[in-house]
Amino acid sequence: MSRNAKLLLCCLIAAILPILYFSFRSPDNSLSSATGNAANPDRKITAVSQAAPKPATDSDPASLRALSGVSRPLQWLSDARIKGGVVVVEETPSGTVKYAGTHLLARLREDVEPDQVDQWLANEQAGQILSIRGRLVLIQPQQVTLDGFQRLRALLDENPLDLVELSEPDYIHEYAAQPNDPGLANRGAWYFNEVGAFAGWDLRTSAADIVVAVVDSGVDYQNAEFSGNLWESDGRHGYDFVDGDDDPDDEAGHGTAVAGLLGARGNNALGSSGIAWSVQLMPVRVLNEYGYGLNSDVIEGIDYAVSQGADILNLSLGTDARSTLLEDAVVAAGNA
DSSP: OOHHHHHHHHHHHHHHHHHHGGGGBOTTSSBSSOOOOOSSTTSOOOOOOOOOOOOTTOOOGGGOEEOTTOOSEEEEEEOTTSTTSEEEEEEETTEEEEEEEEEEEEEEOTTOOHHHHHHHHHHHTSEEEEEEETTEEEEEESSOSHHHHHHHHHHHHHOTTOOEEEEEEEEEEEEOOOOOOTTGGGSOSHHHHHTTHHHHHHHOOEEEEEEEEEEESOOOTTSGGGTTOBOOBTTBOOEETTTTBSOOOOSSSHHHHHHHHHHOOOSSSSSOOOSSSEEEEEEEEOSOTTSEEEHHHHHHHHHHHHHTTOSEEEOOEEOSSOOHHHHHHHHHHHHO
16 A cells, blocks of 8 residues: 555544544443554653642632743643643633643754753753653653743743753643534444445455554453454554553543544454454554543654554544644654
8 A cells, every 4th residue: 555545544534533433432431333662661751749639620820820921821730630740721822722730841952962951950950851752851840830840941942052952841632522422323334435435345355464553542452353453563562651561451442442443353243343354453552541641642652653663643632732843753754
């Protein structure tokens, strides 16, 4: 299959996945109609704030501040659903964006070593590197407070020693829309007609030589509907960048539904089928059990999938923020 054909298939699938999600879910969150080495995994981001969790909507008016040189207020919230437990909410001209309050994301210049940045941050009493992911580093402020976060962000933006090529907040992603209409699951496989699947199956049913990375909340890879349709390398089926291990099991259900639409086993007298009856599905977990994930994990998930030879990457997730670092990762994946 040519690269253009793969990209066209990926775009087609991405366009229909949000409206098809519930068709593959049953009330108990199982598949109903689906007949169906990280670069440095040990250095993952860890929680740096143990503040008592509060509802995500709680905010302390006294903590509403303005970033240096920016008039927009920031909200500093505790939220146990997000890795690290702290969320910053910023109102921008394009809408509300959310990002982790425990650290910032930076890409170092090619000739710069992480130790140089750590020494600079120590001299400035501004923070320290938490995690190194190639040229991408996660930097924790000296004090995990809104003031500490603002000070570190301003220092990275100023970049007086020209050590950092680019820095930005670690934006929070959520998975794509999930219809909750109870009748949707009973309307049959109407989407097969919409995408011309029946006519396509007369030509080809197998994509067994194609590796599709499902960059999402993981996949229930022990489900019988995925038997024979899972990518494997050294006994592993993928990677979990949320917990930093090689068990990308799905705790939210979203990634499993996406994988079912893509490649639940076809022609096996069970349930229904994915668009590809045979395919190699690579689970890459970047969203947690609440459906949230950090931009840094999404970027690393993309890099991992490419490094492991994925032909197609499906990301049914997103954020309201625009991330140059994420865009660069997507472009690099397309050029790989």
